[in-house]
Amino acid sequence: MTALAEVDTSYRQAPDALDLGHIPGNHGLPVLGETLEVLRDLHAVAVRHLREYGPVSRIRLAGQGGLLVMGAEHFERIFHDPEQCFSAEKGYDRQLGIFYPRGLLLMDFDEHRANRRMMQGAFKVPALQRYIAMMQPVIERHVREWGRDERIIFYPRIKQLLLEIGARCFLGIEDFEREAVMINDLFLDLNAGLVSVLRVELPFGAFGRAMRARRELERWCRAMIAERRRRGAAGEDVLSQLCLATDEEGRPYDVKPIVDHIIFLLFAAHDTSTSALSHLAMYVGRDTAMQDRLREHLAPFGPGPLTHTDLSRMDFAQHCLYEAMRLHPPVPMAMRRTIRPIELDGLRIPAHTVLHLPMMMNQRDPRWWTEPDAFDPDRFASSRQEQKRHAMCFHPFGSGAHKCIGMFFAELMVKAFLWQFVRSYRFTVPPGYAPRMQWVPLPKPADGVPLRLQPA
Numbered sequence: 255m256t257a258l259a260e261v262d263t264s265y266r267q268a269p270d271a272l273d274l275g276h277i278p279g280n281h282g283l284p285v286l287g288e289t290l291e292v293l294r295d296l297h298a299v300a301v302r303h304l305r306e307y308g309p310v311s312r313i314r315l316a317g318q319g320g321l322l323v324m325g326a327e328h329f330e331r332i333f334h335d336p337e338q339c340f341s342a343e344k345g346y347d348r349q350l351g352i353f354y355p356r357g358l359l360l361m362d363f364d365e366h367r368a369n370r371r372m373m374q375g376a377f378k379v380p381a382l383q384r385y386i387a388m389m390q391p392v393i394e395r396h397v398r399e400w401g402r403d404e405r406i407i408f409y410p411r412i413k414q415l416l417l418e419i420g421a422r423c424f425l426g427i428e429d430f431e432r433e434a435v436m437i438n439d440l441f442l443d444l445n446a447g448l449v450s451v452l453r454v455e456l457p458f459g460a461f462g463r464a465m466r467a468r469r470e471l472e473r474w475c476r477a478m479i480a481e482r483r484r485r486g487a488a489g490e491d492v493l494s495q496l497c498l499a500t501d502e503e504g505r506p507y508d509v510k511p512i513v514d515h516i517i518f519l520l521f522a523a524h525d526t527s528t529s530a531l532s533h534l535a536m537y538v539g540r541d542t543a544m545q546d547r548l549r550e551h552l553a554p555f556g557p558g559p560l561t562h563t564d565l566s567r568m569d570f571a572q573h574c575l576y577e578a579m580r581l582h583p584p585v586p587m588a589m590r591r592t593i594r595p596i597e598l599d600g601l602r603i604p605a606h607t608v609l610h611l612p613m614m615m616n617q618r619d620p621r622w623w624t625e626p627d628a629f630d631p632d633r634f635a636s637s638r639q640e641q642k643r644h645a646m647c648f649h650p651f652g653s654g655a656h657k658c659i660g661m662f663f664a665e666l667m668v669k670a671f672l673w674q675f676v677r678s679y680r681f682t683v684p685p686g687y688a689p690r691m692q693w694v695p696l697p698k699p700a701d702g703v704p705l706r707l708q709p710a
């Protein structure tokens with residue numbers, strides 16, 4: 255593997271490549287390109303590009319020209335990147351760089367490896383076991399309280415629940431009402447900036463509010479780190495562990511990278527898990543026979559509290575989660591930028607070309623999946639294992655160096671939630687329920703999934 259020192263890092267300063275006229279496709283409207291169509295239905299745009307232009311085509315999104323790339327073969331090369339040709343940092347820079355600078359996904363190669371190492375301890379099994387113990391009382395309380403209403407909108411409820419889990423497990427916040435709500439409001443402002451068109455810091459604009467929220471979050475994290483270090487960083491949450499972590503020479507990490515990583519982690523963790531669970535609730539709420547099967551599958555793991563071993567054995571629950579994320583990957587579009595000229599699908603791709611990588615297409619590709627649009631969790635069962643038909647036909651958590659560091663955390667949390675929820679209620683969506691699906695910026699059923707709850 256080539257070390258970063260040997261890679262010419264001037265790619266970081268280079269502007270995006272614009273000489274893409276020889277590649278089939280269409281840049282759409284000036285500046286906006288196909289942004290509005292993608293906001294309406296990313297999946298439909300990707301299907302149309304594949305049909306009209308093939309797996310590699312020209313597209314312009316949010317003012318940035320680049321290519322839309324599909325196909326498991328191309329994803330394998332890009333995500334596994336044996337020749338170090340693809341930069342995640344420059345792929346995401348324009349979208350996320352100002353809002354989440356120095357987050358793990360905005361780093362490449364050796365620098366990325368060193369920073370990922372710093373976080374690794376917080377996601378190993380002993381740490382996960384502690385998070386499982388921390389999250390269960392939160393899940394139990396929220397799910398019990400939901401039963402006060404016969405009808406709920408699932409999305410805001412699960413978002414609130416997962417926010418509290420994040421506050422406890424990532425930040426060690428005990429006073430949820432006061433601090434976590436304030437943190438959540440800052441993230442709402444910060445993320446509203448992601449879609450702001452005018453990136454100028456005006457007093458009342460979305461971008462200005464986002465920048466103020468980022469500074470406020472940084473101030474809050476710095477104060478938390480100073481306080482943890484003063485107390486000897488007692489605590490089992492991720493932030494405390496980052497405060498205790500040391501580099502290869504045994505030195506504690508500087509405050510700045512801890513701040514940048516924890517803010518990015520909260521961003522990466524929260525809405526993704528909310529999205530996965532909302533689709534799952536929709537499918538299982540539609541199919542009462544499948545819900546009964548899930549209930550029977552989960553019953554023997556009672557009465558709780560659940561252990562890491564219990565959760566690891568919930569294979570049907572895991573397959574239901576996989577199937578929801580196969581059809582609706584919570585990260586709808588990954589991004590990379592080429593570092594040097596390459597050839598892809600027989601086309602010459604210049605250095606510094608932005609690649610938009612829609613995540614749902616390989617996961618619905620009929621070459622790998624039987625009845626690809628059907629919700630069928632058993633396709634992941636050991637007797638079928640359709641996900642093994644290609645190394646890159648199923649990748650909701652990404653693959654390669656940047657594969658999601660919170661994957662096991664997310665899976666365990668979803669199963670701990672399902673166990674509590676499915677045991678407590680029979681839940682159904684309205685008859686004939688067919689919501690409009692939202693794909694970007696975050697995939698979810700646009701109406702938030704109305705559910706009727708009855709005691710199980």
Ligand code: HEM
Nearest residue numbers: 358359522523526527530584585588651652656658660664
């Ligand atoms: C269902 C939930 C989740 C999904 C579907 C998901 C998906 C992903 C994907 C696709 C990537 C790779 C993006 C790329 O290569 O361009 C990623 C990276 C990442 N995820 Fe997740 N994620 C989830 C939950 C979480 C959680 C709970 C955490 C934290 C506890 C987390 C933290 C991260 C971080 C830090 C990265 C960057 C890793 C790196 O660059 O090395 N994610 N995630």
